[in-house]
Amino acid sequence: MYIGDYLARRQLYSPEKLAFIDYGRDPVLRLTYREANDRADRLANFFRSRGIQPGDRVAVLARDGIEHLDCFFACSKIGAVHTALNWRLHWRENLAVLRVTTPRILIVSSAYAEDVQNILDEYPGKSSLELIMETEDQILKDSLSYRFALKSASPEPAVQEAVDKETIAALIFTGGTTGSPKAAQVSHRMIAWNTLNTFIHDLRTDDVYLNVFPLFHTGGLFVYTLPQVIFGGTTILVPRFDPELVLELIEREQVTVFAGVPTMYQLLTQAENWPEADTSSLRFCTSGGAPLPVPLVKQYTAEKGVRFKQGFGMTEFGPGIFALAPEDAVRKAGSIGRPNFYVEARIKDDRGELLGPDQVGELVLKGPSFCSGYFGDTGEVEDVIDEEGFFHTGDLAQADPEGYFYIVGRKKDMFISGGENVYPPEIEKVLYEHPAVHMCAVVGLPDPQWGEVGAACVVLKGGVDPPEEEELLQFLKDHLAAYKVPRKVYFMEELPLSGAGKVLKRELKEHLQSKE
Numbered sequence: 001m002y003i004g005d006y007l008a009r010r011q012l013y014s015p016e017k018l019a020f021i022d023y024g025r026d027p028v029l030r031l032t033y034r035e036a037n038d039r040a041d042r043l044a045n046f047f048r049s050r051g052i053q054p055g056d057r058v059a060v061l062a063r064d065g066i067e068h069l070d071c072f073f074a075c076s077k078i079g080a081v082h083t084a085l086n087w088r089l090h091w092r093e094n095l096a097v098l099r100v101t102t103p104r105i106l107i108v109s110s111a112y113a114e115d116v117q118n119i120l121d122e123y124p125g126k127s128s129l130e131l132i133m134e135t136e137d138q139i140l141k142d143s144l145s146y147r148f149a150l151k152s153a154s155p156e157p158a159v160q161e162a163v164d165k166e167t168i169a170a171l172i173f174t175g176g177t178t179g180s181p182k183a184a185q186v187s188h189r190m191i192a193w194n195t196l197n198t199f200i201h202d203l204r205t206d207d208v209y210l211n212v213f214p215l216f217h218t219g220g221l222f223v224y225t226l227p228q229v230i231f232g233g234t235t236i237l238v239p240r241f242d243p244e245l246v247l248e249l250i251e252r253e254q255v256t257v258f259a260g261v262p263t264m265y266q267l268l269t270q271a272e273n274w275p276e277a278d279t280s281s282l283r284f285c286t287s288g289g290a291p292l293p294v295p296l297v298k299q300y301t302a303e304k305g306v307r308f309k310q311g312f313g314m315t316e317f318g319p320g321i322f323a324l325a326p327e328d329a330v331r332k333a334g335s336i337g338r339p340n341f342y343v344e345a346r347i348k349d350d351r352g353e354l355l356g357p358d359q360v361g362e363l364v365l366k367g368p369s370f371c372s373g374y375f376g377d378t379g380e381v382e383d384v385i386d387e388e389g390f391f392h393t394g395d396l397a398q399a400d401p402e403g404y405f406y407i408v409g410r411k412k413d414m415f416i417s418g419g420e421n422v423y424p425p426e427i428e429k430v431l432y433e434h435p436a437v438h439m440c441a442v443v444g445l446p447d448p449q450w451g452e453v454g455a456a457c458v459v460l461k462g463g464v465d466p467p468e469e470e471e472l473l474q475f476l477k478d479h480l481a482a483y484k485v486p487r488k489v490y491f492m493e494e495l496p497l498s499g500a501g502k503v504l505k506r507e508l509k510e511h512l513q514s515k516e
Contacts, residue, residue, distance in 0.1 A: 002076075002163060002164075002165070002188055003073070003076040003169050003188045003191055003192075003226075004040075004044075004073060004076035004077035004078070004158075004159075004160070004163060005077075006073070006076075006226075006229050006230060007019075007033060007036055007037035007040055007073050007229065008037055008157065010033035010036075010037070010229060010232055011033050011034045011037040013232065014033055014232050015032060015033055015034040016032050016033075016034065017032060017033050017232055017234075018030060018031070018032060018234045019031050019032055019033045019035075019036045019229070019234060019235070020036055020066060020069060020234070020235055020236075020237065021234065021235070021236045021237065021253065022065050022066045022237045023236065023237065023238045023239070023245075023249065024063060024064065024065040024237065024238065024239035025065070025066070029066060031066065033232075036069070036073075037073075038155055039066075039070050039150060040069075040070055040073035040074045040077060040158075041074075041077070041154075041155055041156065041157055041158045042149075042150045042151075042153040042154070042155055043070050043071065043074035043149060043150060043153065044073075044074035044075070044077040044078045044153075044158035045153040045154045045155075045156065045158050046074075046149045046150070046152065046153035047074060047075070047078060047080060047105065048078060048158070049153065050104075050105065050130060051104070052078065052080050052104055052105065053079075053080075054078065054079030054080065054160060054162050054163070054167070055079065055080070055081065055168070056080050056081065056103075056104045057080070057081045057083045057101050057102065057103040057104065057171065058071055058074075058075050058080050058081070058082060058083065058103055058104065058105045058106075058107070059083040059084070059085055059098070059101065059103035059105070059106045059107070060082070060083070060084050060085065060106075060107045060216075061085040061087060061094065061106065061107070061108050061109065061112045061115070061116065062087065062107065062108065062109035062111075062112070062134060063087060063109060063111070063214075063239035063240060064211070064214060064215045064220065064237050064238060064239055064240070065109075065134075065237055065239060066237065067107055067109075067134060067146065068084060068215040068221075069215075069225075069237075070150075071107060072169075072170065072221065074158070075169065075170075076163075076169050076188070077158040077159065077160060077163075078158055078160040078163075079160045079162055079163045079167055081168050081169065081170060081171055082169060082170040082171070083101050083103055083170070083171045083183075084170070084172075084215055084216035084221075085097060085098075085216060086173065086214070086216045086481070087109075087111075087112060087214070087216070088214075088420075088481045088482065088483060089480075089481045090478070090479055090480055090481055091115035091116075091118045091119055092479060093479075093480070093481065094115065094119060095118075095119045095122060095123060097173065097183075098119065098123055098125070098129075099123070099124075099125075100183065100375065100376060101171060101183060101375065102125055102128075103129065104128065104129065104130065105129070105130045105131075105132060106129055106130070106131055106132070107132045107134065107146065108131060108132065108133055108134065108140065108143070109134045110133065110134060110135045110137065110139055113133070113139040113140055116131070116140060117140060120140075130144070131143035131144070132144050132145070132146055132149055133145055133146065134146050163188070164188070165187065165188050165189040165192070166187050166188070166189055166372065167187060167188050168185045168186065168187055168372060169186055169187060169188050169191060170186040170221065171183040171184070171185060171186070171375050172184050172186055172216070172217070172218050172221075172315050173216070173315075174218075174314075174315035174316060174421070182374040182375070183374060183375035183376075184218075184315045184316045184371040184373075184374060184375075185371055185372040185373055185374065185375055186218075186222070186371055186372075187371070187372045189368065190368075190369050190370065190371055190372070191222060191226055193342055193367070193368040193369040194222055194226075194227075194318055194319065194320050194369045195226060195227045195230050196341070196342055197318065197320040197321075197340035197341060197342050197343065197369060198223075198224070198227040198320050198340075199341070200320075200323050200340050200341060201224075201286065201309060201311075201320075201323060202283075202284075203224070203227055203228065203231050203233065203257070204231065204233070204256075205231050205232045205233060206233065206256075207228065207231065207233040207234070207256045207257050207283070208233065208234045208236065208253055208254060208255050208256050208257070208281075209224045209225070209228050209233060209234070209235050209236065209255070209256070209257045209258070209259075210236045210238070210246065210249055210250065210253070210255045210257075210258050211224065211225055211235055211236065211237055211238075211259075212238060212241045212246060212258075212259075212260055212264065213259065213260075215237075217315075218313065218314075218315045218318075218319040219259070219288070219313070219319060222318075222319055223259060223286075223288075223311075223313065223319055223320065224257060224259060224286075236249060236253055236255065241260075241264055241267075243264075243267045243268045243270070243271035243274075244271045244272060244273050246258075246268060246271075247268060247271055247273050247274065247277040247279070248273065248277075250277070250278075250279050250281065250282065251277065251278040251279070251281070254281040255281055255282060256281055256282060256283045257282070257283060257284065257285075257286070258282060258285045258286070259285065259286040259287070259288070260285070260286075260287060260419075261287065261288060261289035261290060261418065261419030261451075262287055262289065262290050262291070262292050262293065262296065262419075262451060263418040263419060263449060263450055263451060264419070265285075265287060265292070265296055265300070266296060266448075266449060267449075269296075269299060269300075277304070279304045279305075279306060280305070282304075282306055282307075283307070284306075284307045284308065284309050284326060285300070285306050285307070285308050285309070286308070286309045286310065286311055287308055287309075287310050287311075288310065288311045288312060288313060288419075289416060289419035289451075290416050290419070290451045290452075291310075291333070291334045291335075291336075291407075292308060292310055292329070294329075294330055294333045297329045297330060297333075298330070307326040308326055308329045309323060309324065309325060309326055310323070310324035310329065310335075310336065310337060311323050311324065311336070311337065312336035312337065312405075312407070314393065315371070316370065316371045316384075316391065317343075317365050317367070317369060317370050317371065317391055317393075318340075318343070318369050320340050320343075320369070321339065321340060321343050321345070321365065322336040322337040322338060322339055322340065322343075322345070322405060323337045323338065323340055324336065324337030324338075324404075325337070328404070332404050334406055335400075335404040335405060335406050336397075336405050336406065336407055337404060337405065338403050338404055338405070339405070342367050342368060342369065343365060343366075343367045343369070344365065344366040344367055344390075345363065345364070345365055345399075345405060346363075346364050346365075346366075346390065347359065347360075347361040347362070347363060347364070347397055347398060347399055348361050348362050348364050348386075348390070348392075349361045349362075350362075352386060352388075355398075357398075357399055357400055357401045358398055358399075358400060358401070359398060360396055360397070360398045360408055361396070361397070361398070362392055362393065362394070362395065362396060362397070363393045363395045363396070363397040363405070363407070364386070364390035364391060364392050364393065365390060365391045365393060366388075366389050366390050366391065370391055394414075395407050396408050413425075413442075413443065413444075413505055415443070415444025415452040415454070416444075416451055416452055417444070417447075417450045417451060417452050417453055417454065417483055418449075418450045418451065418483060419451075420483050422444065422452075422454060422483065422484050424441070424442035424443065424444075424454070424505075426480070426484065427442045427454065427456065427476065427480065427484055427485075427486065428440050428441065428442055430475070430476055430479045430480060431456060431458065431472070431475075431476065433479075434467070434472060434475050435461075435464065436460050436461055436464045436465070436466065436467050437458055437459075437460065437461070437472075438459045438460055438461040438462075439458070439459040439494075439495055439503075440456060440457060440458045440459070440495075441456075441457045441495055441503045441505060441508055442454050442455065442456050442457070442486060443455055443457070443505050443508055443509045443512065444509075445487075445509065445512060445513060446513075447487070453486070453487040453488075454484070454485070454486030454487060455486055455487065455488050455489075455490060455512055456472070456476075456486040456488070456489045456490065457489075457490045457492055457495060457508055457512070458472065458489055458490070458491055458492065459491075459492055459493065459494060459495060460491065466491075469488070469489040469491075472489050473485060473486070473489060490512065495508065496508055496511075
């Protein structure tokens with residue numbers, strides 16, 4: 001279960017096997033397991049030379065690339081904690097992340113140098129934060145180059161005897177079940193058990209996996225990337241999802257496994273090179289984040305002969321929790337599948353009683369691939385773990401008589417847009433900072449491309465100049481990541497309220513849908 005030893009074992013078993021291909025580099029970088037382990041050892045020894053101790057956080061702000069995996073394995077070797085920042089966030093949001101996690105080192109891509117400079121201007125811990133730039137250019141004052149970090153350090157094996165299965169390997173940020181951002185603590189134990197749960201997906205030692213999930217997500221690091229290292233396969237990294245490039249790489253690199261969210265699969269069919277794209281090397285594709293539409297499954301089957309597996313996961317648990325086999329993709333359309341081997345899943349009502357088939361209640365989970373709580377935990381874990389040890393997901397679900405589970409709603413108001421969780425309270429908090437906003441509520445509405453998109457319902461204050469819709473949207477863009485910004489603003493005279501004064505969001509959502 002010692003993650004830091006994974007590359008060293010692969011170097012022992014298959015040293016010249018191709019481990020990683022980074023298409024964000026020019027020229028394309030190809031690393032064997034021997035070379036990948038050497039980089040991780042060097043970076044781990046560099047971290048030690050800069051005073052990094054077990055438990056210290058090392059952050060990365062960069063698009064997907066080998067630096068993320070170098071850092072992850074280097075941290076795992078010495079007991080430090082890999083902390084990948086979300087490059088989609090506004091710099092103010094990442095400033096808040098740094099205030100919570102207080103990393104000792106920040107590895108920065110030149111593309112985000114301006115964001116980091118803005119952060120440093122307001123970050124109280126900047127004097128204890130060492131910067132490493134991905135490029136040779138010293139864009140940020142007093143920064144070191146990534147090349148220097150690798151070249152100057154010892155190549156000797158970096159081993160930390162204090163590391164064990166409960167050591168935290170990474171922090172992955174999530175909205176949790178309450179909508180307020182928290183850093184889930186991912187242990188070496190959690191990662192190892194997730195790999196065992198991945199066996200149900202039938203990975204093989206000769207698989208070539210194309211990863212398009214961001215590496216700051218649990219999907220990017222842990223769905224297939226880490227299991228691929230254990231199996232000894234090859235993982236391809238791209239800096240961002242590009243439909244035409246994905247189709248080119250599937251053919252060029254003979255990709256055997258691909259994973260994405262439904263929005264990505266829809267965009268692939270709209271790419272100019274879709275008609276002539278050769279996807280015959282694919283053994284299967286995996287979809288998650290939202291139900292995969294049956295017409296899309298049928299299109300891929302008819303036009304490309306692609307077999308789909310579907311899954312369901314969470315940052316705090318797994319992420320491999322449920323799997324739906326290809327033969328069930330149409331027969332059980334809308335299902336997230338059955339629990340993976342080492343996952344116990346149940347449906348409970350509000351009193352904690354177990355429910356039977358076809359009864360709707362909260363999805364609860366138990367198993368060894370649960371996270372180790374939240375970083376800086378102030379009691380949140382106790383709020384989501386019941387006396388029987390079940391993790392309460394906040395998802396409303398039901399199971400059919402054959403044991404297939406279906407997500408039917410969410411206890412909270414979170415919605416999923418393009419595979420990303422969006423939490424309305426976070427958006428509403430920013431809206432309330434606008435001087436013209438009296439009341440507001442954000443809900444998710446169905447969208448054919450993104451699954452769901454946000455709609456902001458706003459009641460304006462009296463006696464102020466009413467803002468235009470674009471002004472409010474720009475205000476949100478100045479404070480939030482683009483994917484969180486609602487697609488449309490509806491100005492209303494009042495919002496529907498319950499007797500207790502709470503906004504009736506279900507009623508609001510139904511009203512908006514009736515207007516579409």
